[in-house]
Ligand SMILES: Nc1ncnc2c1ncn2[C@@H]1O[C@H](COP(=O)(O)OP(=O)(O)O)[C@@H](O)[C@H]1O
């Protein structure tokens with residue numbers, strides 16, 4: 107069974123169509139790296155899979171583990187096992203990071219973290235941020251670390267990560283990416299990662315590169331090769347030459 | 359009235375009402391005073407704090423100390439309005455709190471004014487003196503038993519913050535949908551004195567109107583007024599504060615968090631008047647409006663009379679951010695859970711510089727109302 111299937115998805119904001127008929131299939135226990143130019147709709151797609159507004163689905167379906175979730179609320183999707191790492195997580199005054207982490211763990215706010223949880227918090231270098239308001243005054247890297255730790259605590263089956271590596275220094279990237287890889291391996295979950303950079307490929311084992319161009323997703327093997335190709339030739343050319351290669355193979 | 363009565367002998371029903379407003383016999387406190395309807399039925403200082411604080415019914419204190427007359431109606435004009443006039447003609451007591459010179463009162467002092475009698479017009483006069491160099495926290499709770507119907511509460515409070523004294527005074531109101539409330543408070547702050555006045559009104563009330571005033575007359579004197587207002591079920595809150603900065607390097611800060619819903623009306627006023635060339639003030643008001651039937655108005659006022667006065671203000675009223683709700687929902691909270699968590703966080707007691715135990719106390723109260731909503 108596919109873990110996620112997106113069929114002919116049309117998504118808009120305030121009447122303006124952003125994605126016009128996207129198709130995507132993700133398999134269980136696989137990691138996918140998604141590339142695409144700015145404004146191609148990567149965040150729109152990933153937010154729509156999670157059910158985040160203001161994106162509205164006007165037609166098409168999203169099916170998660172055999173269940174149509176197109177009209178489900180965000181919390182229902184989260185409870186089914188989808189988790190989203192936001193590209194721009196909001197600041198929330200008055201709510202402490204420790205409270206949010208406990209919510210992710212489905213823990214009573216009055217109980218303390220156990221040893222294992224504490225060491226993960228420490229590994230993410232967030233021990234000193236527990237009493238701080240969520241994301242308020244956090245640097246880019248601190249935000250992403252907090253975001254990823256929340257996701258691991260949520261124990262999802264599908265991780266949607268929107269540019270987890272943007273605004274993150276090399277050390278934080280290494281930490282975040284290797285923790286994600288560890289989680290994926292241990293839990294057997296799938297990941298769909300939007301990125302503009304190749305560095306994350308040093309840590310995430312993936313056999314799938316997807317390029318979003320004009321509402322069409324083109325998937326190829328070998329993300330690192332695809333990334334190098336995009337760098338050299340740009341998105342359009344990369345897609346057309348890869349498709350030519352595939353065509354040639356098919357005709358042999 | 360009996361000063362010896364043990365708190366445990368007070369009827370259970372009354373204790374239960376009092377606990378809603380944070381007055382709990384099991385809490386470690388430095389002293390407790392309970393004034394019910396027209397009578398102070400209990401006042402006791404924890405023996406550990408003997409010689410550091412004095413806690414008496416105002417009428418009893420007036421008999422004990424002739425000098426106290428010099429503090430009565432000293433900074434509030436008895437002719438100010440119909441409510442002050444009423445209390446000036448006749449009052450049932452109130453609390454007299456004296457923090458003695460250089461005393462550091464490490465545990466909070468609690469006083470509770472309660473209405474149980476149907477239709478009562480409770481009239482009290484409180485005098486609070488923080489003597490030179492003293493430090494204390496006071497939790498003053500006002501409670502009405504729901505059986506008392508449409509009662510009203512008129513309370514005069516005069517605060518004297520003497521040289522280098524610090525007083526954190528937190529007033530919690532727990533009235534009913536039928537109570538009319540008219541507190542009249544003024545503080546006089548001497549050199550180096552700090553007065554932190556916190557007001558918490560998070561349960562339904564018919565109508566509160568108050569506008570406490572602080573005179574920062576002393577050099578380096580400071581006042582902060584902080585309010586957390588949760589207007590619900592047709593509550594009407596007109597809450598403001600005024601700081602007159604007369605002293606050199608005097609400071610005023612006013613912070614308000616107000617939430618309005620269910621046909622409620624909130625007016626938040628704040629006035630800082632700078633009369634000294636070296637004084638500073640800041641007003642901050644944040645409001646959340648949760649439906650189309652409610653109302654929030656913020657009225658910040660700033661007056662400068664000397665070159666060098668610096669007063670700033672910021673105000674923002676809005677709805678709960680959809681993005682924040684969705685973010686929390688992506689962490690498995692339902693829409694309602696996310697909303698109440700954001701409201702709870704918005705009513706941030708962190709603004710009140712409370713001691714640890716009071717922070718917990720107030721947080722518990724806020725959690726109760728936020729979870730119920
Ligand atoms: N909330 C929004 N309101 C209006 N337009 C939006 C909104 N979000 C995205 N868009 C538009 O949709 C397009 C795709 O945006 P986005 O999904 O953020 O792209 P990407 O993540 O690939 O950079 C862009 O043209 C962007 O301006």
Ligand SMILES: [Mg+2]
Pocket residue numbers: 148149150193268
């Ligand atoms: Mg994006």
